[in-house]
Amino acid sequence: MLAYIVRRLLYAIPILIxxxxxxxxxxxxxxTPDDMARMQLGVKRVTPEAMxxxxxxxxxxxxxFVNPAASGSGVFSETIFFEKSARMFVGDFGRAEDGRDIAxxxxxxxxxxxxxxxxxxxxxxxxxxAVALTLAFFRASALDFWGVVLCVALMSISGLFYIIGGQYxxxxxxxxxPISGYGEGLxxxxxxxxxxxxxxxxxxxSSARWxxxxxxxxxxxxxxxxxxxxxxxxxxxxxxxxxxxxLIPILTGVVVVIPLLFMGSLLSESFFGIPGLGSYxxxxxxxxxxxxxxxxxxIGSLLYIVGLILTDLSYTLVDPxxxxx
Amino acid sequence: MMPFQIVVLWSDLLVWLLFAAALGLALLARRxxxxxxxxxxxxxxxxxxxxxxxxxxxxxxxxxxxLHYRLRLPAASGPAGAGSKASAQYAVEVLSLxxxxxxxxxxxxxxxxxxxxxxxxxxxxxxxxxGVGTVRERPRLKYGGAHLGEREAELAADVGFTAFRxxxxxxxxxxxxxxxxxxxxxxxxxxxxxxxxxSSQMARPVAPEAGAxxxxxxVDRESGQKxxxxxxxxxxxxxxxGAGGAAGGGLAWDxxxxxxxxxxxxxxxxxxxxxxxxxxxxxxxxxxxLYQVLKSIRTGLIIGLVTTLxxxxxxxLLGIAAGYFRGWVDDLIQYLYTVLNSxxxxxxxxxxxxxMQVVIDTHPQWFATAAERADLRLLALCAILGxxxxxxxxxxxxxxxLKLRELEYIQAAQAFGVSHARIxxxxxxxxxxxxxxxxxxxxxxxxxxxxxxxxxxxxxxxxTMTSFGTMINNARLELGREPVVWWSLAAAFATMFxxxxxxxxxADAVRDAFDPxxx
Numbered sequence: 001m002l003a004y005i006v007r008r009l010l011y012a013i014p015i016l017i018x019x020x021x022x023x024x025x026x027x028x029x030x031x032t033p034d035d036m037a038r039m040q041l042g043v044k045r046v047t048p049e050a051m052x053x054x055x056x057x058x059x060x061x062x063x064x065f066v067n068p069a070a071s072g073s074g075v076f077s078e079t080i081f082f083e084k085s086a087r088m089f090v091g092d093f094g095r096a097e098d099g100r101d102i103a104x105x106x107x108x109x110x111x112x113x114x115x116x117x118x119x120x121x122x123x124x125x126x127x128x129x130a131v132a133l134t135l136a137f138f139r140a141s142a143l144d145f146w147g148v149v150l151c152v153a154l155m156s157i158s159g160l161f162y163i164i165g166g167q168y169x170x171x172x173x174x175x176x177x178p179i180s181g182y183g184e185g186l187x188x189x190x191x192x193x194x195x196x197x198x199x200x201x202x203x204x205x206s207s208a209r210w211x212x213x214x215x216x217x218x219x220x221x222x223x224x225x226x227x228x229x230x231x232x233x234x235x236x237x238x239x240x241x242x243x244x245x246x247l248i249p250i251l252t253g254v255v256v257v258i259p260l261l262f263m264g265s266l267l268s269e270s271f272f273g274i275p276g277l278g279s280y281x282x283x284x285x286x287x288x289x290x291x292x293x294x295x296x297x298x299i300g301s302l303l304y305i306v307g308l309i310l311t312d313l314s315y316t317l318v319d320p321x322x323x324x325x
Numbered sequence: 326m327m328p329f330q331i332v333v334l335w336s337d338l339l340v341w342l343l344f345a346a347a348l349g350l351a352l353l354a355r356r357x358x359x360x361x362x363x364x365x366x367x368x369x370x371x372x373x374x375x376x377x378x379x380x381x382x383x384x385x386x387x388x389x390x391x392l393h394y395r396l397r398l399p400a401a402s403g404p405a406g407a408g409s410k411a412s413a414q415y416a417v418e419v420l421s422l423x424x425x426x427x428x429x430x431x432x433x434x435x436x437x438x439x440x441x442x443x444x445x446x447x448x449x450x451x452x453x454x455x456g457v458g459t460v461r462e463r464p465r466l467k468y469g470g471a472h473l474g475e476r477e478a479e480l481a482a483d484v485g486f487t488a489f490r491x492x493x494x495x496x497x498x499x500x501x502x503x504x505x506x507x508x509x510x511x512x513x514x515x516x517x518x519x520x521x522x523x524s525s526q527m528a529r530p531v532a533p534e535a536g537a538x539x540x541x542x543x544v545d546r547e548s549g550q551k552x553x554x555x556x557x558x559x560x561x562x563x564x565x566x567g568a569g570g571a572a573g574g575g576l577a578w579d580x581x582x583x584x585x586x587x588x589x590x591x592x593x594x595x596x597x598x599x600x601x602x603x604x605x606x607x608x609x610x611x612x613x614x615l616y617q618v619l620k621s622i623r624t625g626l627i628i629g630l631v632t633t634l635x636x637x638x639x640x641x642l643l644g645i646a647a648g649y650f651r652g653w654v655d656d657l658i659q660y661l662y663t664v665l666n667s668x669x670x671x672x673x674x675x676x677x678x679x680x681m682q683v684v685i686d687t688h689p690q691w692f693a694t695a696a697e698r699a700d701l702r703l704l705a706l707c708a709i710l711g712x713x714x715x716x717x718x719x720x721x722x723x724x725x726x727l728k729l730r731e732l733e734y735i736q737a738a739q740a741f742g743v744s745h746a747r748i749x750x751x752x753x754x755x756x757x758x759x760x761x762x763x764x765x766x767x768x769x770x771x772x773x774x775x776x777x778x779x780x781x782x783x784x785x786x787x788x789t790m791t792s793f794g795t796m797i798n799n800a801r802l803e804l805g806r807e808p809v810v811w812w813s814l815a816a817a818f819a820t821m822f823x824x825x826x827x828x829x830x831x832a833d834a835v836r837d838a839f840d841p842x843x844x
Contacts, residue, residue: 018664026676031683039683152833156770156826158777160797161818168804266671266782285675286783293676300669308667 012305019301024085033060093295113264113276120199132211154205162202180273195268218246256307332393334700340391366838371580373834378584379827390423390623419696433468435611444470469603488594495589510560606812624792628776629769635711640718648726662716677709678784699787718764759839766835770828793821
């Protein structure tokens with residue numbers, strides 16, 4: 001088991017290096033630092049001195065991969081690739097355009113992000129499974145038919161509509177919760193309840209339909225027929241046999257997103273003014289702060305790879321037939 | 326000399342290429358029995374056919390909006406004008422056929438916000454009136470309801486009357502169409518009945534409940550009268566097996582006609598009223614919202630379709646190569662898609678779009694007109710979306726190819742010494758087509774929704790290009806205004822909802838028809 005985990009972790013390293021190379025190529029090779037400087041400073045009134053100063057302030061004035069001017073190990077370490085990309089592996093993300101340390105900023109913003117993403121995830125999963133189980137229980141009835149129609153309609157609505165409409169109706173017209181903002185400690189629930197509710201509702205259509213099809217696949221299996229032949233009531237068949245077996249594909253399927261919850265949600269955080277990583281990313285994109293976007297790409301990939309490893313582990317944990325190989 | 330110059334944008338070319346490819350595939354599907362029977366099942370599905378009808382309407386708007394031209398400017402007067410005849414000057418603005426059809430919508434701009442069917446602006450303005458002094462009132466619109474003149478009170482009556490008249494006209498048109506279709510189907514049923522041996526089977530769908538009636542029909546037939554016809558309902562229902570279904574080509578005509586009835590009752594009044602009013606209101610700069618909605622459709626369709634055009638070759642080639650050759654090829658391709666997959670989609674798109682923006686901004690000399698720049702940016706966005714989204718389909722195809730290559734007929738082909746390319750082309754690819762078709766239709770709706778989110782985040786289409794995303798983005802602060810401006814958002818969301826719902830329903834029908842596990 002331990003050897004298996006170690007091997008999976010080692011496999012993650014080349015993937016992270018690949019991610020790093022792709023982002024480096026996107027940010028520094030496709031466009032030279034000169035292009036970036038010209039765009040940041042405005043294409044029209046740009047002087048060579050201003051560009052040189054802009055690049056020097058951010059450390060973009062060094063060569064890309066090899067620095068022949070430096071001595072010793074500085075040939076490789078005093079380059080853009082080493083300082084901007086390779087240092088990410090030790091958690092050094094450099095500074096944002098406003099001069100703040102990105103790693104510190106990320107640490108501070110993880111809490112609010114998690115405070116909204118985690119309840120949304122757990123509640124959403126619970127509600128979707130409950131709805132799917134109900135639809136599957138009353139399969140091929142009018143309730144099932146209209147339930148599926150409703151699911152398709154719900155998943156056809158833009159995510160932006162749920163947020164804009166919900167915020168307008170609940171916060172502005174009914175004035176039940178503050179429109180946006182965030183509070184410290186336990187006081188935060190007033191700000192979180194609406195984004196969480198909207199997140200749950202907007203995700204319910206696609207996931208409930210997906211889980212329903214998983215339940216229906218289980219219903220047609222042999223063990224279900226055996227359970228009915230034993231004389232079990234349909235409610236018992238569903239709650240004790242089908243639910244448990246269907247939870248295996250459902251839960252192992254969602255494990256991969258759990259680490260990504262740290263990244264927060266882009267849209268609802270920016271609409272509700274929650275100081276999490278999602279709104280941090282959006283602000284960085286709008287301000288064209290390349291350093292922050294690069295850092296977020298790196299962290300996102302790291303978390304995704306952790307999710308993949310957790311998925312593999314969860315398969316082996318819930319299904320004894322799968323061996324570590 | 327032509328009064329206009331035809332402009333072929335790159336995206337126009339791709340749209341018409343896609344259109345031609347769809348026609349070509351349809352012809353191909355007619356020849357291949359398995360494909361034909363799968364599409365037959367799609368055609369027999371009522372939600373599928375209803376959705377397809379709606380999608381065709383959207384496609385029509387998109388195609389009309391993909392024929393671009395530039396108007397010739399009136400030649401300058403004087404001797405210079407006479408000499409410049411050889412090199413005519415064309416307007417900078419690139420228009421499409423849809424723009425020409427919707428000229429009133431495009432050109433009748435008000436000053437600023439006005440509500441749907443309003444005759445006055447939304448906000449009050451101060452005005453000097455001779456003899457009275459300053460007056461604060463909501464000024465009349467230049468175009469909205471201008472034909473009413475002083476009779477503003479008759480607005481509701483005028484709208485209702487026009488709507489009713491054109492709805493009646495639409496209903497009339499629909500009735501004629503239905504009758505024409507029915508008579509055509511009847512003709513086909515007659516021809517079918519005449520060519521086939523008359524048997525009791527033909528009479529069954531007409532009178533399934535009464536055996537005695539069938540007897541009567543048989544007698545009629547023997548006495549030399551016209552063959553029994555299935556009823557109108559059976560002709561339209563498209564149930565396979567019956568004579569009615571056979572004549573209708575097994576298509577669910579009733580669903581198509583129901584949707585057409587709805588459209589016939591809604592669209593003629595909408596466009597008739599749009600000539601006199603701003604049916605969906607006007608936005609901040611006074612532009613008609615209905616016009617923006619119409620223009621957004623093309624953007625949405627291109628994002629949904631061209632992206633798959635980029636994604637498909639990558640996914641199919643790499644997926645089959647990984648599954649078929651295995652070994653280091655498989656390792657390499659798996660590594661590639663794990664790396665791409667592990668970068669969160671939005672962030673990868675954001676990074677790529679930010680970089681593309683730098684390229685576009687630093688090379689203004691590449692683009693002759695603003696439309697060309699926006700167009701190329703749209704295509705670049707499609708390419709980026711395609712490059713970031715091929716991994717899912719690639720993994721599916723790899724898994725299926727791994728299974729297929731172990732089957733006996735592939736091994737037999739290998740034993741015969743058939744080349745790899747031929748095995749892949751003749752034996753593997755056709756057996757993967759159902760996965761490809763399902764993935765194509767399932768991806769479309771997700772891409773249309775994604776465009777709105779990306780444009781909102783600021784990494785979507787060019788801000789000057791009308792799309793659902795830019796409409797929502799421009800209108801996002803309007804709900805906070807007093808009085809509230811809701812119509813831009815509502816129109817964008819409602820149209821997007823109809824488009825995506827239709828795409829989802831159609832995708833479901835296609836999946837049910839093509840997925841072998843569903844059969």
